[in-house]
Every structure is written in structure tokens, then in C-alpha cells.
Amino acid sequence: MNDTIDILRTNLGKALTDTAYMVAVSTVIGVVLGTLVALLLYVTRNRLFLPNRAVNAVVGVIVNAIRSLPFLILMVVLIPVVQLLIGDPYTPTGGAISLSIAAVPFFARVAESAFSEVDSGLLEAAVSTGATMRQIIVGAVFPQALPSFIRGVVLTIISLIGYSAMVGTIGAGGIGDMAIQYGYNRYETGVLVAIVVILIVLVQLIQWAGDAFARRVTH
Template sequence: MSDTAEILREHLGKALWDTCTMVGIATVVGVVFGTALAVVLYLTQARLFTPNRLVNTVVGFVVNAIRSLPFLILLVVLIPLIQLCIGDPYTPAGGAIALSIAAIPFFARIAESAFADVDPGLLEAAVSTGAPLRQIIAGAVFPQALPSFIRGIVLTVISLLGYSAMVGTIGAGGIGDLAIQYGYNRYETGVLIAIVVLLVLLVQLIQWAGDRLALRFTH
């Protein structure tokens, strides 16, 4: 028990910081670029805007191709690319790059689904007024899709939190690395239990905050 407490005291703070950094960077990158892809998919599919079957098919194929890979396989595939970019892929920075690439197509489909749920009647009314496309997207589509959009961000953060634990299996830092290096390899069951409890609490807190925020913006 004393060994477990000592390990947690020395390493948990840094491991938690590395995880939060990786997940935070990946969430921002995933939401920004994923939203951009979602807008392209939405606009090229919706008949009210600028339907383009070729663009929609190509972008959709790329998104689905990346999403079809389990994250652990994607992580292994990306190691040479990450090594080319930053030198050492077995760091929190390398983990953040891998998580970001996984987050973009994941969030793109979530955001596209949120946009698709917007009331078509509202969009037809907006188009009939002659409003420019940018104004329709910013003033009608995004506000109506915002609750689903927020829930999608929450789902992305929680998924990335789980993915970050897999990053630890290659020694890239974070609480997953702590669980593997100390909890599993050194047979410190207390470390594993502490990390499981921490992950459960983090997910509950994130989900609670996300639900409250989404409810606030529900029309």
C-alpha cells in the first residue's frame, strides 16, 4: 500500500497533466478541422445549398477510411509520420498528434449528423429570404445544431480520454503509461485501481458538465 501511495504521489500529477494536454490539443484540433469537414460534407449533400456528389464522396471516403482503423492500429501506422515530424513519437507530443488525427474524422461525422438534424423548414425559410450562405450557416445552422454539437464534443473528449490510455501502451506518457509501467508491469494493483477510479470520475464530470451546457443552449 505504501508503494502504491509513493508511486501515485511521484508520478500521478505529471501523468494526469500529460493526458490532459494530449486530450486538450486533440480536442481543439479535432473540433476545428472536423467541423470544417462536416460543413463540406453537409453543404455538398444538402439540396438547398451546393450539392456536389464527387466532393461529398471523396471527402466521405477519406473520413470513413481513417475511422475504419482501430485507434491502436492507427497509432502504429502513424509512428513513422510522427517520427518524421517531431523526431521522437514516444512522447506526449507524439500522442497528441496521433489523437488529433483520430479526432478529426470522428468529430466530422458527429458534427455532420448535428447539422443534418436542423429543421429543413427553417433552412428553407432562411434561403427564401435571400440570405447569403455564410449568414445561413452562422445564423441558422450552427445555433440550431449547437446542443447536439456540444454533446458531440463531450463524446469526443471522453473517447479521446480512452484513446489516450492506449497511447500509454507505447510509452508516450499519460495515465495509461502510468497504469502499464507501474500498475501492470510492477504488479501494483493499487495503482491500476486508483487510475480506474480516476478515469470513471473524470468521465462522469465531463459528461455532467457537457449535459448541463447542452441543456442551456437547447432551444
Template sequence: MMFDFSSVIEILPDLNKSFFQTLYMVGVSLAAAIVVGLPIGIVLFVTDRGLFLENVAVKNILGFVVNMIRSIPFIILMVLLFPLTKMITGTTIGPTAASVSLSVAAIPFFARLVEQALREIDKGVIEAAVSIGATPWMIIKDVLLPEAKPGIIQGINITAISLVAYSAMAGIIGGGGIGDLAIRFGYNRYDDTIMFTTVVILICLVQLIQYGGDFIAKKVDKR
């Protein structure tokens, strides 16, 4: 493998642009995952058997939809969502267009992580809240979310890292970001230096996200 760092210097403006495109895609889709996926995860948990909002029909239907979307490989999901992406953004290429499919992929992924975090709560705490007459909203707001906060933050962390990988795949069909740069300037031009540089950048980004998420989760964990 031959390394020519002059090629990296030549594409520094493109590299800088691609990096911020990746941050943009991850940021937009992560925000969508939190805003939409968090309520879905809560509903999946509280409608389960034996809980205060038990509803088998809602649980099964919502669970089926979540599992169905999660089972579709991301690259295929992007293609399937082209009509929706075109309708929302007016185009099927670029970071904004890629953010649509990234959001759709991230929402059910994060919802399951939220559900899992809620399942780790001691059932006795929930039963105690129910016994004193707390409303479902009060239980969710004052018991479930505070108790599951560290797990939810870790879920955000895991989702963000997964979105970095997904955003790189979006480059295959012109989604922009680091992945698109790696394909256009690295793979298509057989430039090992650029390929290596993009991989290092993605690794560093993932490490920063992991470290930041772990730090915050430890800070909020009062157990």
C-alpha cells in the same frame, strides 16, 4: 486482490504528472478536432443531395476519407502515423507525439458528430433562409451553427470522452499519461492497487466531462 496504498503514495509525483499529461493530450487533440473537424462536418452536410451547396463528388470523396480513418483501430493508426509524428514532433513517444495520432483519430470522429447534429435541424428553417436570398456563409453562420449548437456541444463531449480512452491506449507504446502509468507501475509490476487507482481516476475524469458537457448543452439549448 491485495491493496497496498503505500505504493500509491510512492508514485504520487508520477501520478500527478501522468494526470496532467492526459489532460494535455486530450486538450490538444480536442482542439484539433474542433478546428478541423467542425468545417469538415459542415462540408459533409451542406454538399449532400438537395442542399444549397450540393456536390456529390466532394461529399463522396470526403466521406470516404473520413470513414477510412475511422475504420482503422487506434492502436494501428498510431503505428501507421509514426513517420508523420516523427516529422512533426521529432519523436514517436511522449504526450506531444501521441497528440498527433489522437488528433488524426478525433477529427473524422467529431466531423461525423457535427454532420449528425446538423441533420437534426428542421429542413424548413434552411429552405426559408435560402428563399430570402441568404448566402451560403450566412446560412452556415446564422442558421446552421446556432440551431445545431446543443448537438455540437454534445459531440464535443462525446469526443473528449473517447479521447480519454484513446489516450490511455497511447500508454501502450509510450505515449505517456494515465495509461502509461498503469502499464509501467501497475501491469508490469503486478500492482493491483495502482491499476485500480488509475481506473478510478479515468472513471472520475470521464464523469466530470460528461456532467460538464451535459450542463453546457442544456444551457445553450433554447428549444
């Protein structure tokens, strides 16, 4: 018991900081780039904007190809790329890069689904008034899709927390790395139990906060 407490006191703070760093960076990149990809898919599919089957198909295939890879496999495949970019892939920054690449197509599909839920009648009415595509997207699509968009962000964050634990399998830091090094390799069951409890509480808090925010912006 004393060993478990010592390990948690010494390592838990840094592990949580590394995990928070990886999840925060990948969430920002995933949401920003994923939203842009989602808008490209949305406007090239919707007849009211810029329908283009070829572009939509190509982008869709790329998104689906990345999403089809389990994150553990994607992470291993990306190790040479990350090494080329930053030199050492076995760091929280290396983990954040892998997580970001996984987050972009994941959130792109989530955001595209949120945009698709917007009433087509509302869009047609906006078009009939002479509104530009930018005005329609900013003034109609985003406000109407915002609750689903927020829930998608929450889903992405929670998924990235789970993915970040897998980054620990290659020793890139974070809560997963701590669980493997101390909980598994050193047979410290107390460390594993503590990490599981922390992750459950963290996910519950994020889900609760996201749901509350989504309800507030629901029209």
C-alpha cells in the same frame, strides 16, 4: 500499500498533466478541423447549398477510411509520420498528433449529424429571404445544431481520454503509460485501481458538465 501511495504521489501528477495536454490539443484540433470537414460534407450533400456528389463521396470515403481503423492500429501506422514531424513519437506531443488525426474524422461525422438535424423548413425559409450561405450557416444551422454539437464535443473528449490511455502502450506518457509501467509491469494493483477510479470520476464530471451546458443552450 505504501509503495502504491509513493508511486501515486511521485507519478500521478505528471501522468494527469500529460493526459490533459494530449486530450486538450487533440480536442481543439479535432473540433476545429472536424467542423470544417463536417460543413464540407453537409453543404455538398444539401440541395440548398452546394450539392456536389463527387466531392461529398471522396471526402466521405477518406473520413470513413480513417474511422475504420482501430486507434491502436492507427497509432502504430502513424509512428513513422510522427517521427518525421517531431523526431520522437514516444512523447505526449507525439501522442497528441496521433489523437488529433483520429479525432478529426470522428468529430466530423458527429458534427455532420448535428447539422443534419436542423429543420429543412427553417433553411428553406432562410433561403427564400435571400440570405447567403454563410448567413444561413452562422445564423440558423449552428444555433439550431448547438446542443447536439456540444454533446458531440463531450463525446469526443471522453473518447479521446480512452484513446490517450492506449498511447501509453507505446510509452508516450499519460495515465495509460503509468498504468502499464507501474500497475501492470510491477504488479501494483492499487495503482490500477486508483487510475480506474480517477478515470471514472473524470468522465462522469465531463459528461455532467457537457449535458448541463447542452441543456442551457437548447432552444
